[in-house]
Amino acid sequence: MREAPTTLPGFRLWPGLLDGAEQAALLAEVRQGLETAPLYRPLTPGGRPFSVRMSNFGALGWVSDRQGYRYQPTHPATGAPWPAIPARLLSLWDALTGWPGPPDACLVNLYQDAAKMGLHQDRDERDLTAPVLSISLGDTAVFRIGPAKGGATASVRLASGDVCALTGPARLARHGIDRLLTGSSRLLPGGGRVNLTLRVAS
DNA sequence: CAGTAGCG
DNA sequence: GGCT
Numbered sequence: 001m002r003e004a005p006t007t008l009p010g011f012r013l014w015p016g017l018l019d020g021a022e023q024a025a026l027l028a029e030v031r032q033g034l035e036t037a038p039l040y041r042p043l044t045p046g047g048r049p050f051s052v053r054m055s056n057f058g059a060l061g062w063v064s065d066r067q068g069y070r071y072q073p074t075h076p077a078t079g080a081p082w083p084a085i086p087a088r089l090l091s092l093w094d095a096l097t098g099w100p101g102p103p104d105a106c107l108v109n110l111y112q113d114a115a116k117m118g119l120h121q122d123r124d125e126r127d128l129t130a131p132v133l134s135i136s137l138g139d140t141a142v143f144r145i146g147p148a149k150g151g152a153t154a155s156v157r158l159a160s161g162d163v164c165a166l167t168g169p170a171r172l173a174r175h176g177i178d179r180l181l182t183g184s185s186r187l188l189p190g191g192g193r194v195n196l197t198l199r200v201a202s
Numbered sequence: 203c204a205g206t207a208g209c210g
Numbered sequence: 211g212g213c214t
Contacts, residue, residue: 048205062204069203119212120204150212176204 007154008145010170014096018135018161023187026088027137030108030194033057033083037075039110045069051115057106058085060201062124069124071105071201085198089135093198096165097131103198111141111180112192119144119153119176122166122199130200131167136160138193140184141177148172160185160193 004013018026039053042064056062060071061082074081085106093103105125109117122132136158143164146153153174158164166173180193188194 042204044205045203046205050204052204064204118204118206122204146212153211 006156008147008170008173010166010168011145011173012096012165012167013156014163015159016161017163020161022088023137023161026086026135026196027187027194029086029088030137030196033086034108036080036083037061038077039108040077042076050117051111052117053110053112053115055108056082057108058082059104061105062107062199062201071124089196089198092135092163093133096163097133097167099130099200101200103133103200105199105201107195107197107199109195109197110192111139111177111195112190113182114179115177115192116179117177119146119174121148121172121174122197123172124201125199126202127200128171129168131165131171133163133165133198134158135196135198136162136164136193137196138185138188139191140181141193141195142179142181143175144178145170145173145175148174150174157181160187
């Protein structure tokens with residue numbers, strides 16, 4: 001599968017990398033993990049709820065609450081360790097990133113209806129040179145990305161099966177999700193989008 | 203604070 | 211749409 005050219009150096013995009021069967025198989029593994037680590041709605045440190053629901057796989061999970069942002073080894077509601085990262089995601093990481101080690105965190109974000117994610121930077125990881133890999137499943141999202149220090153952003157549609165990465169000069173790019181194109185995919189029975197974000201947290 | 207509103 |  002070809003890699004598409006992008007405007008921002010270091011932002012890599014592989015449209016349609018996962019075919020329908022691969023998307024369905026991955027989604028089944030995600031659903032299985034979510035039985036152990038149920039989706040929940042986090043709060044910002046200021047106490048406002050996210051519109052997205054979250055969970056995590058891997059040794060460490062990204063969480064937000066009144067205490068702040070951090071990575072922790074257990075689910076905030078159940079106290080249990082996060083489920084393992086599915087092997088096919090680890091293979092994808094190996095195939096697409098040149099990074100010498102595996103990711104130890106996989107954030108699971110579920111967008112439904114009007115859920116969105118404001119512009120932000122991923123900067124809670126110990127080594128900010130390790131890439132971030134993102135997999136989209138379900139409804140197409142309108143993704144926005146711009147330079148780390150502010151300025152003009154670009155809008156990019158992320159469809160089911162697309163994979164993208166923030167690498168090198170784009171590692172600290174500001175990015176977010178403006179909205180979903182509802183009804184654009186039938187992968188999730190009730191509609192919506194699952195985003196999987198692989199990171200080296202520690 | 204990965205949220206939101208108001209300004210311009 | 212970007213900044214505060």
